[in-house]
Amino acid sequence: MDAQFQPVIDAAYAGDFALFKSLLESNPELITEASDDPGDSPNLIQFVIVEGGLGKIPDPAKFLTYLIENGSTTEKQLVAAASVNARELLDILLDAGVQLDDGAPWTAVEESLYWGHRGLAEYLLNVKGAKLNTLCASAMIGDVEKLKKFFRNGKLVGSALPIYFPWGELKGSNERDAINQAFLLSLSHKQYEAASYLLDRGADINSKPSGYHVGCSALNQAIYLNDIEMVDWLLDRGAVDVKKDHGRSTEGIDMAKHHGFVQLEAYLKKRLA
Incomplete structure (x- = not known):
């Protein structure tokens, strides 16, 4: 994020809520100000959600609650919480009135599933009533x-x-x-x-x-997941390996070898011969 946020960021990483609060009381504009740094969080609330959700900020709930109570935007922050499987922070946002369709059409349901957080998606659908x-x-x-x-x-x-x-x-x-x-x-x-x-x-x-x-292709994905069942399912339905070596498929074999999937590599050598 931009340099003006750095002291607040450092306080959050240190888990120093008193300093975090004091800095923002002295510079309240930072609560709502956007960062121009394209390679990082666009604002302070998303920084707290993502870094807190990843376990890099001690007790992130109180930092998030403070930002919400002091006027921070919550737009698309439910999606941010879903991206890092941060159920506690997601619940804080919902309790603060953020709607389940925040970010629609790409909501927290899509985001959590995309990144493999199936349990969180099921929680949103089956407990919270998302659609x-x-x-x-x-x-x-x-x-x-x-x-x-x-x-x-x-x-x-x-x-x-x-x-x-x-x-x-x-x-x-x-x-x-x-x-x-x-x-x-x-x-x-x-x-x-x-x-x-x-x-x-x-x-x-x-x-x-x-x-x-x-x-990647579905076959690439199955190999990356070291999933022989999925590899078989795809090959049985016409999936092909795109790289050929003297008429023999090799890309999938090379990929399995690269990742150290010895059993899958041997299986592919037989299946793709």
Whole structure:
């Protein structure tokens, strides 16, 4: 963050709430001021949520509560809490009146599922009453009946576009992008029924969706997860390895070897021969 925030940041990292409060009482504009540093938190409240959620700030709840009570913006901060699986901080935001659809269409449900915090997503859905409102969230949670509502006569409805991911809207995204993103993300949660449904509606099993920051195919992802079951599921349905060496697939083998997945490497040598 910008230099003017540094003393407050240092106090937070040290767990010195008295100093944190004193500094902000002397410089109250910092509570609402935005940071221009593009590589860091955009404001003090998001800094506290993310760093506190990651365990870098002792007892972050009191720091967050102070900022909320003194006028800090809470816009999209539920999403920030979800990104780091910070249930305690998320509850503080909800108790302060932040709505479950904060950040819509990319809400805390999408964010928590995207980063693999399934327990938090289920807490939001089953305890707090959040709704599944996007194609990708429905795919990740594995709700095929909800997925069906995004299609009419086999085609994706317009309300599913544009697509989003943690860095915002993907400009120019189309139906194929949306289905491919949802397909890969469904497999990140091993939701095979949802993935099959999306394959039947045009998902490209070999795509590297633009709506996923890793830039990998579903097969790449399965290998990275060291998941032989998922590798088999994909290969049985036509997934291919894109790099060839004298007619033999090698990219998946190289990837397994790089990560030290000895059993998977040996299996791929047989399966991709």
